[in-house]
Amino acid sequence: MxxxxxxxxxxxxxxxxxxxxxxxxxxxxxxxxxxxxxxxxxxxxxxxxxxxxxxxxxxxxxxxxxxxxxxxxxxxxILGLDQEYKMVIVGTGNLGQAIANYTHYYKSGFKVAAMFDVNPKLIGLRINDIEVLDYEMLDEFMKNNTIDIGIICTNKDSAQEVVDKLCAGGVKGIWNFAPTDLNLSDDIALENVHLSDSLHSLAYYINRNKQKDS
Missing domain, CATH: 1.10.10.10 (Winged helix-like DNA-binding domain superfamily/Winged helix DNA-binding domain)
Known part of the structure; x- marks a missing residue:
């Protein structure tokens, strides 16, 4: 091998x-x-x-x-897609809900087990039959459930605290959409999706092509 x-x-x-x-x-x-x-x-x-x-x-x-x-x-x-992964989403605004809907309809072996938020207007909301729970319940939920992936859709100021809780709860990987770099141990996989970085890179290539044409 x-x-x-x-x-x-x-x-x-x-x-x-x-x-x-x-x-x-x-x-x-x-x-x-x-x-x-x-x-x-x-x-x-x-x-x-x-x-x-x-x-x-x-x-x-x-x-x-x-x-x-x-x-x-x-x-x-090779990619590990021959098994199922349980995930939690922390931050259920527009982006968190979009990711929940994507994973639900894509049906690729990635299952959202729970969602969390601090906003009282979002707590209790059901997305694809999954109730948004109070963020204060995250620690207890992680103790009682085996979760593979934590998805971060919070603002940058809250992201590190959330990651610390998820890592303490035993996640094996973090999918980070918060616009910040995170500190975590090397044995936990990290994939950053910085949307602004991607958009700024696109702007660069657009303007580079403009310069070629001028």
Missing amino acids: KDNSKISSAVIKRLPRYRRYLYDLQKKNVDRISSNELSNLIGYTASQIRQDLNNFGGFGQQGYGYNIQSLYNEISA
Whole structure:
């Protein structure tokens, strides 16, 4: 078995894209595909695709290419998508509710077990049959339930306190939408989604293209 701990984050971030394209190909009843054909679809070079996949073992056959269903299943297992994850969302404003709705309708093995907020107007609200609980109940809930992922949709001033509570409660990963960097131990996975950073990067590329055209 290969040691996946040394594989770069860039490779890991490309795997969901491979999986998404493979899923679409399965829906079209395509059985196999070569790295060159996948390159034409996805935009990465065939060499890059082969190199990425070879990090995890030999999935393709020379002269045959990749079996699409098999490769889809392999990538799903590599990403840990062959199991279910229980999550809590802290902060149930517009963004928190949007994420709850997304995970509910996407039905991808990520299940929201509870939602929390400090706003009395939101406490008691039901979203996809899940009641928004008072944030004061978070510690007790974490003690009584096994939760894999904590989703942070609070403002930046509250985020670190929330993360501390979630980590103390045993979460294995944090999906952070708060516009701040968080401090947590190395054994807890962290994925930051800073929406403003993404939007600002988009503005940069728009203006860079304008400069090219001028």
